Amino acid sequence: MSAITLSPVERPDDAEGRIGLRANLRHIGALARRNLMQIKADPESMFDALLMPIIFTLLFVYVFGGAVSGSQHEYIQYMIPGLMAMMGMNIAMSVGSGINSDFKTGVMDRFRTMPIARSSVLVAKVVVEMGRMMVATTILLAMAFVLGLDVRTTPLHLLAAVALALAFGASLVWTSMLLGLAVNSPQAVQGIGMLVLMPLQFGSSIFAPTSTMPGWLESFTKINPLSNLADACRNLVNGGPVAHSVWITLAWSIGITAVTAPLAVMRFRKKT
Amino acid sequence: MAMNRIADTTNAVEVHGVVKHYGETKALDGVDLAVPQGTVMGVLGPNGAGKTTLVRVLSTLIRPDAGSAFVAGYDVLRQPRQLRRVIGLTGQYASVDEALSGRENLYMIGRLLDLSRRAARLRADELLERFSLTEAAGRAAKGYSGGMRRRLDLAASMIGAPRVLYLDEPTTGLDPRTRNEVWDEVQRMVGDGTTVLLTTQYMEEAENLAESVTVIDRGRVIAGGSIAELKAKVGGRTLHVRPVVVAELPSMAQALDEYGVHGATADQAAGLLSVPIADDGQLTSVVRALGAGGFGIAHMDTHLPSLDEVFLAVTGQRAGGTDPTDPTDPADPTDPAGTKIEEFAA
Ligand SMILES: Nc1ncnc2c1ncn2[C@@H]1O[C@H](COP(=O)(O)OP(=O)(O)OP(=O)(O)O)[C@@H](O)[C@H]1O
Numbered sequence A: 001m002s003a004i005t006l007s008p009v010e011r012p013d014d015a016e017g018r019i020g021l022r023a024n025l026r027h028i029g030a031l032a033r034r035n036l037m038q039i040k041a042d043p044e045s046m047f048d049a050l051l052m053p054i055i056f057t058l059l060f061v062y063v064f065g066g067a068v069s070g071s072q073h074e075y076i077q078y079m080i081p082g083l084m085a086m087m088g089m090n091i092a093m094s095v096g097s098g099i100n101s102d103f104k105t106g107v108m109d110r111f112r113t114m115p116i117a118r119s120s121v122l123v124a125k126v127v128v129e130m131g132r133m134m135v136a137t138t139i140l141l142a143m144a145f146v147l148g149l150d151v152r153t154t155p156l157h158l159l160a161a162v163a164l165a166l167a168f169g170a171s172l173v174w175t176s177m178l179l180g181l182a183v184n185s186p187q188a189v190q191g192i193g194m195l196v197l198m199p200l201q202f203g204s205s206i207f208a209p210t211s212t213m214p215g216w217l218e219s220f221t222k223i224n225p226l227s228n229l230a231d232a233c234r235n236l237v238n239g240g241p242v243a244h245s246v247w248i249t250l251a252w253s254i255g256i257t258a259v260t261a262p263l264a265v266m267r268f269r270k271k272t
Numbered sequence B: 001m002a003m004n005r006i007a008d009t010t011n012a013v014e015v016h017g018v019v020k021h022y023g024e025t026k027a028l029d030g031v032d033l034a035v036p037q038g039t040v041m042g043v044l045g046p047n048g049a050g051k052t053t054l055v056r057v058l059s060t061l062i063r064p065d066a067g068s069a070f071v072a073g074y075d076v077l078r079q080p081r082q083l084r085r086v087i088g089l090t091g092q093y094a095s096v097d098e099a100l101s102g103r104e105n106l107y108m109i110g111r112l113l114d115l116s117r118r119a120a121r122l123r124a125d126e127l128l129e130r131f132s133l134t135e136a137a138g139r140a141a142k143g144y145s146g147g148m149r150r151r152l153d154l155a156a157s158m159i160g161a162p163r164v165l166y167l168d169e170p171t172t173g174l175d176p177r178t179r180n181e182v183w184d185e186v187q188r189m190v191g192d193g194t195t196v197l198l199t200t201q202y203m204e205e206a207e208n209l210a211e212s213v214t215v216i217d218r219g220r221v222i223a224g225g226s227i228a229e230l231k232a233k234v235g236g237r238t239l240h241v242r243p244v245v246v247a248e249l250p251s252m253a254q255a256l257d258e259y260g261v262h263g264a265t266a267d268q269a270a271g272l273l274s275v276p277i278a279d280d281g282q283l284t285s286v287v288r289a290l291g292a293g294g295f296g297i298a299h300m301d302t303h304l305p306s307l308d309e310v311f312l313a314v315t316g317q318r319a320g321g322t323d324p325t326d327p328t329d330p331a332d333p334t335d336p337a338g339t340k341i342e343e344f345a346a
């Protein structure tokens, strides 16, 4: 074997064995590539990102459209921004069960005995999931434009809405991974995920204005961060006050990430 | 075993009183071990002895409850990051990514070990070649046979040319040809200066690869030393004789005794006569004695002591963790790697 073959890009000179930033980025890149190749090997795992936006849009516009807004066009303006908020949550759902089954194989053991930051495995996963969310959001918007959505503000506002939905989505990916690492089976992850997902989605302003709901439910939707996100996206697309809901959503995103990301990395480190 | 308490640089692996309990189960119950640099240590033990737990402690996957361990001078508890730079691990259960091809698996490991793209590709191809995986390199590991997976796993743990390599039952479930390939690669690694800690249930594997062995059972070291020392305790080969007439077993044993071949035991239930063999001359003596006595012989073979017999010899009792219904039981006579059969004309 030649000497060149084995010379690392950078010598691990640090006596503490810490991983430098460049090395860390390279590791995240290699691991994200792995996640992408897993998708390539199992294209069905992209069905949620590809089909969900199409099915949801058609379903909700034509089933609820007339009833909720009186007009399908008005309902598109109302609901599409809400669906943007929902994409992240649905995409994030599958991450937890995925990471849980990853642990059933020995791959994670190999990663954990290698000289890489243990967070890099999880960060790579977040990166790829953000990519999946972008795909889903792009399809959703394409559908919406076909059905006649107008952006009544500016394209920049629309981008801001997408970015906000992604930021919140990222915090949910961390939460989902934490759940996946804390629970025993992929099925349990899915079960618990659904239990959390359904009330949060439907008990929000995503599908219908909250003013017609009973008082207790209305108070729940007020504190539900998905309502804030949906309101923020809606006003970014249709015009209206955004500052309050944007700040609240950002605070939720940062807060959730700040709590669940370190916990997830810690679980990952300790999981046997 | 007398052991120096201070990290000794001539030992690549040092384990001092390591304890790991899972509730009531004492997976490791005060294990001491030292592996000199550049040598192979065989850790021999039945199912549930604590072999995997020991390997997991030494590769920073689990923290021991008590005791200390050093690998290449690094403390498993205090310097896990440095330690991970010098080890390679092939776990008991394959740890390759099923969705990725063999080549992509190795390339990924190379990149995680800070090889440049080009170097990672070259290294992957080199190892694929060495483990005869070149042909399957582009296929997803999902479709690999057990032996191919194992080989890919071994290749993955060798990408970084680790100073210390752990192999947890590397050949369990492999056919003899693949097993020999694995042994050759391990020997080659050792030739390059790697220290190897190998767990196994097979005396033969330990004898082929290791200079020294540590026998563990229920989390405790019950014997240790060089292969030669262990064999001196256990005895060399055993000759099994299956007579045509089982009822003749006692008289056969007596005939051998009179001929000067001692220690033969008759197992009526199995219909077998077991004779410890110290040298080849004794084989001839046995054949002569039985021939002279006019006994009919249906079958004869010699084999190395099984793990069970090693236990019997060093502890005077059968292995504690051995589950008779377990298909991987080392004492299972149908297991091809468990015993070394040398057939004789019947
Ligand atoms: N995570 C765990 N939780 C509970 N008990 C465990 C755990 N890991 C190991 N044990 C127990 O510790 C004991 C030693 O297990 P270990 O896997 O180290 O044995 P082994 O020697 O590798 O066995 P085998 O030959 O079957 O691989 C067993 O009784 C096992 O049940």
Ligand SMILES: [Mg+2]
Residues within 6 Å of the ligand: B051, B052, B053, B092, B168
């Ligand atoms: Mg084991």
